[in-house]
């Protein structure tokens with residue numbers, strides 16, 4: 590294919606290969622020519638950077654990354670795209686596809702295998718929206734040796750993840766994002782930039798991954814359990830939600846008193862510092 594953002598050309602190429610885009614796999618392909626070069630620029634790819642992409646589709650972002658990076662490794666689940674993707678990546682010997690499910694592959698091993706000669710590794714992707722949060726949680730919680738994650742997600746999801754912990758929009762993923770990174774929303778992308786157009790607008794956000802969490806939460810496994818318990822029962826008070834999650838109500842009440850918070854507080858109202866303190870008190 591000559592132009593990967595030419596809607597007519599993309600449609601004809603898909604037809605030629607008998608591919609009907611799958612809603613279930615979140616296949617909304619970018620056809621706005623300005624977006625991928627900007628994403629490649631923002632992710633900081635240069636000739637010493639290895640880039641991990643998830644979901645290359647027909648390679649529209651992959652080729653922009655390959656122009657700047659030392660190496661690009663793109664994980665794609667849908668093998669129907671193989672002939673098209675291979676054809677489009679042929680001029681870029683520094684881009685390689687790994688076929689498989691990004692949620693199931695051994696990413697530490699993959700990074701070690703492909704990027705050991707790169708000065709740094711970043712993630713850059715237009716994520717399949719049906720698994721945006723699980724992918725981001727998985728990338729962050731595995732503590733992969735990556736410097737940043739620059740991804741396109743639904744606009745609302747970007748705003749939720751980047752909202753301050755303790756604000757109305759925040760959720761469990763917001764806490765994980767702020768515990769492991771410094772997030773920011775970079776720019777919005779209209780629904781019309783995709784084939785087919787999704788129902789909602791999108792946004793590109795960047796997470797600068799932290800080497801050390803900004804707070805001392807103590808037992809991290811317990812912290813994840815606490816956040817999950819608290820946010821899955823958002824309407825309950827913190828005390829009722831955590832005791833339903835198997836934690837001590839008395840210890841939680843003592844922690845609230847100590848922090849000067851009312852006993853009617855809900856978990857979503859606590860800052861990251863306060864959540865970390867609560868978790869240490871529940872240990």
Ligand code: SAM
Pocket residue numbers: 614615616617618619643644645646647648649650664665666667689690691692714715716717718
């Ligand atoms: N990067 C392309 C673009 O910007 O036009 C395609 C992005 S599209 C939103 C998401 C891509 O992720 C699709 O190509 C889809 O097949 C792929 N995908 C879906 N689930 C996946 C998974 N679990 N692992 C790897 N790729 C996946």
